[in-house]
Amino acid sequence: MNRSDIIIPHNLYDELIQICRLELPYEACGLLVGTPYQINSIWPMKNEINSPNRFFVSKPIVEETIDKVKSLKQDIIAIYHSHPSTLAIPSRIDIINHLDKSVDMVIISFKENDPIMKWYRIIGGTYKERPFLII
Numbered sequence: 001m002n003r004s005d006i007i008i009p010h011n012l013y014d015e016l017i018q019i020c021r022l023e024l025p026y027e028a029c030g031l032l033v034g035t036p037y038q039i040n041s042i043w044p045m046k047n048e049i050n051s052p053n054r055f056f057v058s059k060p061i062v063e064e065t066i067d068k069v070k071s072l073k074q075d076i077i078a079i080y081h082s083h084p085s086t087l088a089i090p091s092r093i094d095i096i097n098h099l100d101k102s103v104d105m106v107i108i109s110f111k112e113n114d115p116i117m118k119w120y121r122i123i124g125g126t127y128k129e130r131p132f133l134i135i
Contacts, residue, residue, distance in 0.1 A: 012039055
């Protein structure tokens with residue numbers, strides 16, 4: 001294990017896959033919350049546009065959720081969303097709409113039989129894959 005690896009407990013990984021699977025054929029979205037290197041909870045959010053290739057959550061809902069997370073003295077580590085039929089690679093729109101460089105992006109792809117999850121740091125209009133461990 002590398003010091004920069006992010007740890008996701010296996011039960012939370014399974015829960016995340018299930019949350020995203022239940023939203024198919026639309027994109028699912030939400031927040032991964034915890035401490036800098038450990039995910040402690042998943043905060044699903046409703047994709048208000050029911051789209052298979054985009055997600056949207058209104059600003060008041062996002063702000064309310066962020067306030068709740070902060071009140072629990074937890075950090076938002078990543079924004080997750082699913083790609084129902086494309087690879088787990090950030091799209092141009094994903095990158096443009098990702099406004100907080102201190103929060104990572106997680107994408108779960110259902111293009112293949114088994115879901116594939118990738119973790120990214122988005123900086124300056126580009127992305128870099130980050131390591132994570134499911135334990």
